[in-house]
Amino acid sequence: MKIKKAHIDGFGKWHDQDFDFTANPQIIYGPNEAGKTTLMAFLVSILFGFADGRGKNRFAQYIPKTTSSYGGSLLVEINGHDYVIKRQRGRNGGKVSVTDSQGRQGGEQELEQLLGPMDRSLYQALFSFGQRDLTAVDELNRDEWQQHLQQLGAVGSAQWDQLINQYQKQADHLYKPRGRKWPLNQDLHQYANLTDKINQARGKFHRYQDLQADLKTNKAKLRQAQAELQKQQPLLQKLEHLQQLWPVYHEWQSSHQTRPLANYLTDQQVTMAQELQVREKELRRQQQVYQQRLARIDHQPPQATKHSPQSIPELQRLKEQVVELQAEEALQHRQQTQANQWQQELTAIKTRYHHPLPAPLTSQEKAELARLLNVQPLSRANTNQSNGDLSRTAMIGIVGGFVLFIIGLLANATFITAIGAIAAFATVMYLYYQRQGNHPTSVTTDSQAIMAFGQKHGLQDFPPDQWLLIQGDLQQNAELAAQLQTAKQDQQRYDHQLAIFNQQLPPALQNLTLAAVRTKLDDLLEQGQQARQDIQVNTREKATIANNLAQLNQDYNKIHQQKLAIYQQAGVHDDNQFTQYLANRSVAQSQALASDAYGQQLTAEDRQALAAYANSDELMTALAKARHQLDQLNLTISHTHEEIQKGKVEIDSLVKDGTLSNLEQERANLAAKIWREVQEWLRYQLAIQWVNKALAGASADRYPAIIRQAEQYFALLTDHRYSQIDLTADEIKVVRRDQEVFLVEELSQGTAEQLYIALRLGFVTVMSDQANFPVIIDDGFVNFDNVRRQRMLALLEKIAEKNQVIYFTADDRIKDLDVKILDLQALKRE
Template structure:
């Protein structure tokens, strides 16, 4: 909306005064008390209503003293059409009329549509300012300035901001990168703690299994060496017995060599005894080493934390269940982010459709309403075309008969041509009157239909083609609501 001019009937110090704002930019200046603030207050009052006489508002009234007329009008341009907005004294901020250049009159609903989402507070915050407010602009941060400008340039942006804020709040309740209270954060902390416990238990369990395996190997080795020890002990006992008998045998051998040989005591037996004694000493030393290693492994197994191992085995299925729950939570988080992206796509498509028409979009027509609109748009052009074809054919026939009668000196033929021409003219006059009445009736019906369904802001030729986009917008709104 662009303000072109203003006419003040009576407002403060101004009486029957005109102001032209056609220059771009338009600068209004003057000394103190020249009426600049009064003019600015007049424009704001025409758009949003006169101040009442209650409380502090009574000081905001500018009722004139020299005339009984309180109010005036401004000429504005909205989407290429000029409108005269007039407000006079009355209840609820004054009586408002909006008139276009064709003389059609509208009420406050038309003014509300022209203002869109701009209310008096937003107007005073963005479009109306004084030196004090200019000085306070430096206190606004970029986000606040961007928020104010976005409310001016986008219809319904406040509802969008509220929806976005609610979605962000719901997301924060589920997860924050550095939060502790959101649901996902608590589950992730619990998962990390349990994962560490599982890892510690797994490490200790592996140590336990390795130590138990070594112990079994050592036990098998000990049993093997114990069996060898038993066998060697028997051999040692036999060799000790032979060793004790060796002096007797040696003496006997010197005295009775031939008899000793005959009794089976040979020099090879003595050599074998010496070899077995050496083997026995080596095996005894190795057996001592194995016993020391077995004692050490037994000590390691005894020192292993049996309570932690039992806790691991007891809660092993709980750990697996928690791991499955975490995977499910991660899947839900991925779905949540996918839904966020889908919502942004839906908003983007709806914004493109909204920008295509530049107005607040109405609801789509029902099937019956679409049939009614097609009927209103299609009746008259067919009948008018048929009347034009019939009139052209009759006029041509009458003119041909008249010319033939005139050149052929046939009075009857000429008279018939005149009769046809006269009848055609009368019929055409009547048909044009009926077509005019039909056209007026059709236009009135279309205007009523447009006002009833909120289509007056759009050209009549777009009413039917735009229904597909309106159905798509309604579908997008439903998907966003879901």
């Protein structure tokens, strides 16, 4: 078996996580709390079931806290075929499913067929170990190794072990050497007590001679039956032994009769062909990757002109214009603010007057107006002197109208201003017409000149005496109007420039603000520069890919020819035919191995004895007959025992003391019961001894091979300082190069751990033909220095030739060695 991939739906701290175990040996690094133990527990749990959560297993379930999913799947390779083993939450270790490469699905029964005799406890005892096991190396004993060897070294040993356990339980329910509550223990204790009481009560024993002859006869009959029983028991044991071996004998007959012919290719040639297949597929994959990359490069459009068709110089020119327009935009914003102020001032001036405002007078025109206005008052003064003072009523009217006029201007009230102006004007016109007849000719002439001046310069709508006073407002009005006109022209010029600029932009940018346009232009310029760089990079990459493709084509043709050369030796022409050839070859090899394995478990004597029976029914008939005869003998012995005890009771009853008679009868009954219990207990013990001897004989040839292999590994790990391993019945010894002998307890911790690893890996190597499972090591080399660790890694690579090796470690010094590792800490960051 080889674990190729693992997917964890939810298990402890891992959820929705994939792992690849294609490397062999696979070294997995992670500091404490990185999830190493969780991942190792997941691998074992998928194969053998989740912990039930009871007792000491309540913390071994690894139920996730962040997801409801619990379980996952393994992609494993077994005998060249891929299987997906998936296990999810459920009863009795979880719900399991097995899917082969053809899509066929199965359940727990199919998984048991794939695992064979391997279960969780046996796997952890043989193929999985860690630092905790190494620290207990001084507790190793030969019996544990012998038991593991028996479980894998003999066909059907799992069922035999179950039978041993069953016999042992049944025997323990009858008797234990140090027990008190078991039936036989209690009966023996009671029998001793009764014997003591009988010896005390027996003072006289009369009149028993008449029954001694019958007692003697029964004892002779008992001895004869017991002798016959001893003859029949070996025959029954032999028949039971043959009955246990019959399935093995039947399989040996089938495989021996259909033994295949020799193979055309050696294992080395097959391995070479498979390696060439893998390399050919990898080269083809690399070719496809390069060709796909070339296609993507050829069809990849430049990134620069997705949004704008302009060239980079044109984009640069537009960017310069937008910068200038942004500056002009800021200027126009400030000027618009000033124009708003000017417009407010202009509105305020126009609001003071109720007539259109004329253009302001020039300096000469102002001088002329002042001259005209100066003449008129002098004439009026002379007139007034000649005609006397104005009437008091006229003065009140003029002053009142003027005051209302001023109040209206200050309060910005048009109605009051108009009333004041009309009142003052009406009073003046009244006085004018009243005194018109008294004015001289010069006065009339000046008034006409003033009116003509007002008509000429648009001042006729205003009182003449205000013409000079309003010149300041007229001048400011003209200047504000001129400034507003200039601002309007500037705005029109800016709008025209902006319209022309927008026409030059792509349609997608025409409705954006200048700031947004500038940002977009910067993006387009940057994309253009990036496109140039991408084109250069793609050109260089295409040249590199072309060179790599040429080299790959050469390598592919060379490997393809080498593969075809091996195919020709096997008589095949393509991969499909070679796959079929390997399947036929594997079947032939399996038949040969099965025949050898079954043959090793059958001695020549066993085969000869089994050949005497045509079928299993004939053997079962002989076995049933022998059992029946043995039961009859046991019945005769039991009945004879009862007769003897009855005779003794009858003899003892002649004693006058009735107490002795009752005790003898009670002891006689108890003795018969003890005899039956002893017979049953001995039957179980003899069966256990026979099964153990059978298992030991089936695996005896493996044990020396394991020790020899372990000695080689131990010598490699210790740089040949130790050359021999001696396993006695009670302890383990090692022999140093100078022939000095050491117990395990006398070795340093590091050397003792190396011995333990050598024994475990020697066991795995020798038994790989019977049970080939991944070897999982959890932080097994903490006490090793760099030199020992290098040797250990070299040994793991050697073991990886036959078994998959997965090594978990939290020692960051592993990164200093030239090995490929899977970093769980880096995997979590991703």
